[in-house]
Amino acid sequence: MDEKYFPEQIEEKWQLRWAQDGAFEANDDDPRPKFYALEMLPYPSGFLHMGHVRNYSIGDALAWYKRLRGFNVLHPIGWDSFGQPAEQAAIKRGIQPRDWTEENIAHMRGQLQRLGVSYDWRREIAAHRPDYYKWDQWFFLKMFERDLAYKRTSAVNWCPNEETVLSNEQSSGGICWRCGTPVVKKELEQWFLRITRYAEELVSDIKEIEDGWPEKVLKRQRDWVGRSEGAYIDFAVKDHDDKVRVFTTRIDTIFGATAIVLSAEHPLLPKLLAGSSLKDDVVRFAAKIEGARAIKAQDAAEAEEKLGMNTGLLAVNPFNGELMPVWVANYVLMDYGAGAVMSVPAHDERDFEFACKYTLPIRQVIAPIVHGPQGESADIVPGTAQSMDVKIAFTEYGELVNSGDWSGKLSHHAMREMADYAAEKNFGGPAVTYRIRDWGISRQRFWGAPIPIVYCGVCGTVPVPEKDLPVRLPDNAEFTGTGESPLKSVPEFVNTTCPKCGRPATRETDTMDTFVDSSWYFFRYTDPRNEAMPFDPAIAAKWTPVDQYIGGDSHAVMHLIYTRFWNKVMRDLGLVKANEPVKRLLTQGMVTNRVEGTNEWKAMSKSLGNGVDPDEMIKAYGADATRMFVLFAAPPENELRWSEAGIEGAVRFLRRVWTMVYRRREAFDDRRATPAAKLSADEFSDAARALRRKTHQTIARVTDDFEKLDLNTNVAALMELLNALGEFSVEPAAASPADAFAAREAIEALVVMLAPFSPHVAEEMWESLGHEGGLLKTTEVWPVADPELARKEELEIPVQVNGKLRSRVIVAPDITEADLRTIALADSKVQSFIDGHEVVKVIVVPQRLVNVVVK
């Protein structure tokens, strides 16, 4: 052991040693309890950034902690290596995506290894390799068989910048998730995965994970699925056989409906208007709305002005036979509910606004329930029929008025009864709708898994047989960036024969969304080289579900909802048993840095020039200090503000630990290191007992905080223990066996507990303390706290007078309440504050505090 701490030497030494020993390799047949620690796999952009460092430092700390506590830990890594940037590089610089990607992976793998993250590298996977994407295609075929994958033409989200389609999740808020460009609508024939079939489960199974997932992520998922209970109602149209179906959550307001409003894209519209003199006008109007919607940049768009047009058609209210006009309007969306609504202006804000603009009647049918002064009787505000005086829509529940036989009922009862009535009379019934749409996975891209479909002039759409998988990407393609898949211009790829009839046929040239790759990758880690299946269900069952998943919350409704969906599909295919793939989720905060010349903290990025290169930090301060700082600087879920001064503090701490070990090490030879069992309690000096107390308190605290992933306070606890060691002033040479024992106990505990944060230096110090074979050689080196030793010998109890701190008294921990009270009252400082006052009450909180109330 050198006198001084030289990170680069010991980090290299231990990285080599770990690799040689296979220290982090997880084996299926290991009898110890398993723990699956997982971090979101990176996109191989070429360079690790601080967000990665944070993500992997958190995961690695947990993986180390669990190993040191005797778990068989699976901690893998891989590459989300399909996707846009590789193609962008190809267009810009003429490099083939495959070469670019492989180079980036090689470089980033080196960076991760220099950071010393404890991965089982044997399990590394990369999405762009045929042995991986073969299974994307295999899953696609399974879904195709089960009608979970299908093709249809629809208006899709199109990013004009990247010239490709985006899923709904990827264009949330109307902007491209990757580049922020406003998304436009485009009619395209696309492949979809039927995630809607699992909509109900995606909501209801949240109960299985709600203890382990952040509430904000679950909320976003719930909102995204958008489960809504209500009813369908079919409105007959006068002089037509077709009925217009409407979805409403407020069937109790149906007597207030004064129009039926259809979406411009409503499929029934052309048929209903056939022969109508208004047909051309309506068609033109609908086209205008659709056109406006296509170019609409939704980001800044405040609710657009409502536009509508009367179709001249009349619908019949099935509850009272009343006729009402049928309109077309831009505020009704085709892809939600039934694409048509009943307009109830008195009780819906949007309908109200619409009715005001086009002077449709507004009829109140719900009266607020006002509790009388005694709260015993409900006063109903009488309804004003056909009134235009109403200023705002009353959207609350209440009591029905002007509603025929239903008048007098409460909304809640009426909603249920009216829906049942509709079902009974065969014009509707209770219904549940979801906001979530099927997942569009077609991408007009080269660098993705080809969709394994062949189009035959005779047989139509034919799935590629399983035995022919993978459908390989060609080695080369022309990259022009024109918005068509580059695969289209590769004849060797496109031209094939029909698997069914053998005649010439063409391949599907769209590739899959890269979120397909990441939906199931962590199952592949459990059995990464399986050539017969995506993974062996028996092996996967040993490791999954993931015990702790760590990553950014930017994927709350993309990756994290897709992977839940995929898990359910795999369950139905018999591949997995659990309903949910991830037990606990931690969403880490962003890493920010000051933008030069401003006072703003923003996420590190190349364009802002505020990025920090992890390699430079490792070079300057070492991987151990870099990792420690990142974990110490803020709680994992908070934003982390970068500070170079902070990382220096981390080095300083590691150096002080190092020096402490160096100084004390000599005294730890066999002669002096007497086992605790041979030492009687009274051999320990006061200082030694105090040190042991701190040691055992720290062990308890750190162990506890690890379970909660409170990593920043954990580091603080280790710093406190070091400070306590510093205060333990017994010189190593002069130490009694008991003193030496106490010091050794403290130092060894400190070194072991340091390993999750700064593993290299911890290993080196552990070895210097005379242990061979590394920290993971022996199982369960993690220290165990002895509550007896952690207990305080005396307590300092604060004494308040009227709630203000006035004094402190030192007492034994087991003092009786009565004695504590007596001692507190006898204290001279306390006396000076109660003198001349009457003591009204004395509150004694055992072990905690005394409060004297005086008048």
Place this chain on the structure above:
RNA sequence: GCGAAAGUGGCGGAAUUGGCAGACGCGCCAGACUUAGGAUCUGGUACCGAAAGGUGUGGGGGUUCGAGUCCCCCCUUUCGCACCA
């Protein structure tokens, strides 16, 4: 506009969940060692006050012996959602 979360020293953040506010670190101040210090070590550091003491967890009210923590109103910030019938 709607919804959620959060506001604690100069800064990042602690506070056993109603019981000593500010752990730990950064920064800063003073001192020691030093040819030197952007190294290291020691001490100090919420605010006002010479002290006694007083005041302090975004602001205002409340509950309580006692509130950073619970309740009500307001302000600010951040993040989600944006015609979802």
